[in-house]
Amino acid sequence: MPAHRPTAVHVESPRSDPLLAVRGLRVSYGGVDAVKGIDLEVGQGEAVGLLGANGAGKTSTLRAISRLAATSGTIDFCGRPLVKASADSVARQGLVHVPEGRRLFSSLSAEENLRTGAVARGRRPEVFTLDEVYDLFPALVALQDRPAWALSGGEQQMVAIGRGLLAAPRLLLLDEPSLGLAPVVVTAVYRAVASIVDRVSVILVEQNAALALEVCDRAYVLAAGRITLAGRPEELGDREALMASYVAPPATDPARPAERPGR
Ligand SMILES: Nc1ncnc2c1ncn2[C@@H]1O[C@H](COP(=O)(O)OP(=O)(O)OP(=O)(O)O)[C@@H](O)[C@H]1O
Numbered sequence: 001m002p003a004h005r006p007t008a009v010h011v012e013s014p015r016s017d018p019l020l021a022v023r024g025l026r027v028s029y030g031g032v033d034a035v036k037g038i039d040l041e042v043g044q045g046e047a048v049g050l051l052g053a054n055g056a057g058k059t060s061t062l063r064a065i066s067r068l069a070a071t072s073g074t075i076d077f078c079g080r081p082l083v084k085a086s087a088d089s090v091a092r093q094g095l096v097h098v099p100e101g102r103r104l105f106s107s108l109s110a111e112e113n114l115r116t117g118a119v120a121r122g123r124r125p126e127v128f129t130l131d132e133v134y135d136l137f138p139a140l141v142a143l144q145d146r147p148a149w150a151l152s153g154g155e156q157q158m159v160a161i162g163r164g165l166l167a168a169p170r171l172l173l174l175d176e177p178s179l180g181l182a183p184v185v186v187t188a189v190y191r192a193v194a195s196i197v198d199r200v201s202v203i204l205v206e207q208n209a210a211l212a213l214e215v216c217d218r219a220y221v222l223a224a225g226r227i228t229l230a231g232r233p234e235e236l237g238d239r240e241a242l243m244a245s246y247v248a249p250p251a252t253d254p255a256r257p258a259e260r261p262g263r
């Protein structure tokens with residue numbers, strides 16, 4: 001079997017100097033290689049999608065960038081190397097991660113959770129004010145005193161994004177904001193995401209490619225820890241090519257048992 005060559009990949013450089021430049025990024029968990037040496041860039045003001053199927057390595061890539069997972073490779077943020085930085089220090093530099101699963105403080109109210117975002121802002125100027133977060137998510141106005149445990153999944157997602165915005169992101173990492181939400185709630189969340197990308201650089205992880213491509217300037221597709229496709233939405237619009245790129249490149253001789261990621 002010939003080695004897989006990702007012929008569809010033509011990596012484009014963002015127009016301006018990159019805000020984030022990742023080279024040769026690898027993430028392993030014990031014996032599992034989740035990310036197998038990827039390069040990606042985010043330009044100032046860009047919204048970049050990171051697409052792919054379950055287990056492709058999207059969350060691992062975000063966790064590596066925000067220093068929540070051990071890695072090899074280089075990560076430069078605003079021209080400074082990040083690999084030895086702690087998760088707290090990268091957040092204080094404005095690299096703000098809204099994780100998969102929201103991770104709110106369950107006994108704090110919606111507004112108290114929102115306000116915890118300001119801790120990472122430190123003395124950097126605000127990017128979004130609390131009022132602007134409520135403008136983005138009007139549904140939260142009436143829920144500000146409700147404990148997070150009593151919020152719906154969609155409301156929790158809104159609080160998680162709002163908390164990230166109050167941390168004054170220079171780069172916001174959003175991990176599957178549509179996951180598990182009803183279509184009407186997805187619409188509300190993505191209406192806000194479309195406004196956010198006008199003001200902040202973003203990496204948006206999504207399994208729902210169509211949704212992500214509506215708001216992103218460029219996107220990468222990950223399959224089994226490798227980038228299999230990259231480009232602007234109009235270049236990725238061919239559904240068949242996009243779906244084909246979600247399929248993991250063959251890692252072994254088909255005569256032998258296939259490599260299975262350890263999920
Ligand atoms: N803490 C961990 N320990 C061991 N293996 C892990 C761990 N976290 C992730 N993995 C494995 O790494 C691979 C990539 O997982 P990752 O969560 O990055 O994928 P993903 O693209 O975000 O998937 P999903 O769309 O399901 O969220 C998977 O095979 C997964 O089982």
Ligand SMILES: [Mg+2]
Binds near residue numbers: 058060
């Ligand atoms: Mg994930």
